[in-house]
Amino acid sequence: MAFTIVIDNDLHFSLLELAAILDLELKSQDHHYKPLFQKLLDENKTAEIVQQLAEVQKYFLRSFSKKSFEPSVNLYIHIVNLVAGEGSAGRATQIELLSGLRAHIDPHSPENADVLSSLEVPVDVILVCLTNIFNSLPVSSAARVDALAAIVAIVVSKNVSGTIGNIAKHTVEWLSSVEGADAAKVSGLVTAIFNQYAAEDEQNAIRFLQGVIASNKIPLDSAALVNFFANLLSSTDIYDISKYENAFDSTSDASFSKLLKLYVTGDNKSYSAAKQEFLSASFASQINFANLDSNFQSLAILNYLASSVSDSNTFSYNTIAQDLGISIDDVELKLITLISQGLIAAKLSQSTGSVVLNSINYSAPSLSTKTELVNWNEIDTLLGSWSENVANLQSIVQTLIVKRGKRVNAPPVIMSFHQQKLEAKEAREKKAQQANNSEASTATTDTAETVASFDGAETEAEAEKVEAA
Numbered sequence: 450m451a452f453t454i455v456i457d458n459d460l461h462f463s464l465l466e467l468a469a470i471l472d473l474e475l476k477s478q479d480h481h482y483k484p485l486f487q488k489l490l491d492e493n494k495t496a497e498i499v500q501q502l503a504e505v506q507k508y509f510l511r512s513f514s515k516k517s518f519e520p521s522v523n524l525y526i527h528i529v530n531l532v533a534g535e536g537s538a539g540r541a542t543q544i545e546l547l548s549g550l551r552a553h554i555d556p557h558s559p560e561n562a563d564v565l566s567s568l569e570v571p572v573d574v575i576l577v578c579l580t581n582i583f584n585s586l587p588v589s590s591a592a593r594v595d596a597l598a599a600i601v602a603i604v605v606s607k608n609v610s611g612t613i614g615n616i617a618k619h620t621v622e623w624l625s626s627v628e629g630a631d632a633a634k635v636s637g638l639v640t641a642i643f644n645q646y647a648a649e650d651e652q653n654a655i656r657f658l659q660g661v662i663a664s665n666k667i668p669l670d671s672a673a674l675v676n677f678f679a680n681l682l683s684s685t686d687i688y689d690i691s692k693y694e695n696a697f698d699s700t701s702d703a704s705f706s707k708l709l710k711l712y713v714t715g716d717n718k719s720y721s722a723a724k725q726e727f728l729s730a731s732f733a734s735q736i737n738f739a740n741l742d743s744n745f746q747s748l749a750i751l752n753y754l755a756s757s758v759s760d761s762n763t764f765s766y767n768t769i770a771q772d773l774g775i776s777i778d779d780v781e782l783k784l785i786t787l788i789s790q791g792l793i794a795a796k797l798s799q800s801t802g803s804v805v806l807n808s809i810n811y812s813a814p815s816l817s818t819k820t821e822l823v824n825w826n827e828i829d830t831l832l833g834s835w836s837e838n839v840a841n842l843q844s845i846v847q848t849l850i851v852k853r854g855k856r857v858n859a860p861p862v863i864m865s866f867h868q869q870k871l872e873a874k875e876a877r878e879k880k881a882q883q884a885n886n887s888e889a890s891t892a893t894t895d896t897a898e899t900v901a902s903f904d905g906a907e908t909e910a911e912a913e914k915v916e917a918a
Contacts, residue, residue, distance in 0.1 A: 715748025
């Protein structure tokens with residue numbers, strides 16, 4: 450059975466509609482709720498209405514059919530917004546009723562532990578209703594954390610794809626607006642979002658939590674930070690975590706902080722020496738040490754190539770293996786990793802068992818903080834370009850010398866410059882000529898006016914002499 454909700458319906462009509470739905474879904478023979486709500490409305494007993502609204506929440510998930518569930522929940526939310534009214538008291542009533550509704554329709558809440566395995570209402574319908582509750586709660590209410598946690602729990606348990614990315618996109622905005630929320634609960638929620646996102650899209654999940662840390666609007670506890678860094682260390686990709694060094698000590702674990710600092714520098718020897726310490730630490734179960742070992746070896750090779758003072762750009766696998774204490778069988782695989790992740794540009798030669806290094810990305814992990822390294826490849830490129838330009842100039846000069854006495858066209862750049870210079874000169878001369886013509890015209894006009902004035906004066910004088918005679 451489906452219902453249509455008209456948002457403009459007043460409280461009286463909406464309550465009676467909800468009462469009719471309750472009587473129908475609960476198969477009430479005496480139509481208990483419709484006369485009850487009618488009586489409370491007639492007597493204007495708002496407190497009793499609120500009490501009844503709280504009591505009927507338990508029926509939604511347990512007794513309503515999948516067709517009537519969503520429209521009935523939406524109707525209920527509409528009624529709550531109407532009955533709550535304005536002011537702090539109304540806001541408190543709204544939060545209390547919507548929080549109770551969230552708990553009663555959340556399949557993972559303690560209230561529904563006995564019906565979790567026999568739910569008739571589809572998960573996607575429950576998600577829509579929980580989302581509507583979340584959006585109806587005041588943006589500063591701590592109850593929003595619980596509502597969002599309920600949504601994420603369903604997404605995780607049912608592995609609902611394509612949803613967590615949109616949640617992550619707005620997490621900072623939503624949670625930073627909440628007031629008085631439990632910090633551990635917020636950190637746990639962020640961790641749950643990150644873990645689910647990482648299972649679907651590791652790189653975007655890492656960008657999400659990087660944004661959370663960078664925003665500094667949502668404080669993360671030690672458990673959340675350890676979880677984040679453990680994911681980075683366990684990845685098959687190599688990430689630059691040097692920008693988060695200020696957060697290392699916030700993990701509240703000296704061994705973990707030590708491991709992170711070794712990863713930043715790519716110190717494979719120190720890591721290998723202290724590995725037993727890390728394996729016995731409390732965080733060991735969160736780390737994939739096979740991937741971490743591989744990443745440390747890759748970083749060690751990257752550091753080796755970057756700090757090499759050899760005049761040659763060719764390095765044998767055997768030399769790298771001996772100098773770094775890495776199995777020669779692993780050297781080529783680590784070089785492939787460095788190339789595929791854009792940390793070096795090189796060519797591998799299986800026939801000679803060597804790598805020809807063309808360039809190194811000096812902003813790569815473990816290199817970006819080492820200011821003592823000189824990017825010789827970049828310097829070599831710049832010097833090569835400068836040398837080529839000088840050679841071209843020398844060729845032009847030599848050509849001019851050979852063709853001495855002959856008319857040789859200047860290079861296009863020089864000819865264009867002289868053409869612009871000539872046009873500018875002609876423009877100045879034309880402007881000056883116009884100015885001279887204007888001055889001459891003005892002078893002629895002034896002279897004519899002066900002569901006319903003089904003639905007039907003489908005529909007046911002669912007239913005066915005639916009158917005197």
